[in-house]
Amino acid sequence: MAFIIKDKKLIIEEIRYLSLNSRFNELKKYTQHGNTSVYEHCVNVACLSLWICEKTGIKVNKYSLVKGALLHDYFLYDWHVPDKTHMLHGFTHPKVAFKNASQVFKLNDREKDIITKHMFPLTPVPPHFKESWIVTISDKICSVMEILHLKYRLL
Numbered sequence: 304m305a306f307i308i309k310d311k312k313l314i315i316e317e318i319r320y321l322s323l324n325s326r327f328n329e330l331k332k333y334t335q336h337g338n339t340s341v342y343e344h345c346v347n348v349a350c351l352s353l354w355i356c357e358k359t360g361i362k363v364n365k366y367s368l369v370k371g372a373l374l375h376d377y378f379l380y381d382w383h384v385p386d387k388t389h390m391l392h393g394f395t396h397p398k399v400a401f402k403n404a405s406q407v408f409k410l411n412d413r414e415k416d417i418i419t420k421h422m423f424p425l426t427p428v429p430p431h432f433k434e435s436w437i438v439t440i441s442d443k444i445c446s447v448m449e450i451l452h453l454k455y456r457l458l
Contacts, residue, residue: 308354310365317369318346325407326379333381336449341376344445348372351441352434361433364413368434371417374404375438397422 308314321327330342339347349372356363377400380386401418404410410418417438420430430436447453 308350309357310353311350313365314346314349314353314369314373317349317366317373321370321373325377326403327373327377329379330377333379335376336446337452339449341378344449345373345376347445347449348375348438348441351445352437355437355441361437363434363437367411367413367417368437370408370410371414371434372438372441374400374408374410374414375418375421375442376400377404377418379403394422394425397426 318327328342330345331340333341335341335344349369352368352372353365355361356365356368376396378396379399380388397419401410401415404418405415413432413434416431416435420426420428420435421439421442423429423439430439
């Protein structure tokens with residue numbers, strides 16, 4: 304299955320920027336779901352989020368949507384390796400990702416909300432912005448597709 308994204312250049316430019324200015328490429332070392340790396344997962348979530356906005360006509364801050372989606376799992380560890388610091392990974396990794404991202408980048412309110420609330424309802428406070436809801440939904444869709452090893456191409 305392939306999704307055609309009109310504003311693909313925005314995602315490619317943001318990936319380039321994050322790769323040059325942070326540890327973003329390290330996400331390639333860590334597995335997220337199935338055979339998908341955390342890096343691939345974050346790119347997939349950004350692409351699907353943008354595709355949803357393009358297909359539905361939902362007006363969003365596309366820059367914040369993409370940046371937040373790419374950094375939503377910027378936790379920089381292998382959550383599959385048993386370790387007391389990430390035992391409750393599903394509940395705690397949004398705060399870790401936010402801490403890591405905010406140490407490197409100036410994040411606006413939308414980007415902060417996307418990163419910290421993308422695991423709703425595991426994180427009890429629901430997303431506040433449209434961008435956050437879209438990334439939250441895209442994250443769940445991509446996760447299920449990765450767990451079930453369903454092939455799709457987003458970028």
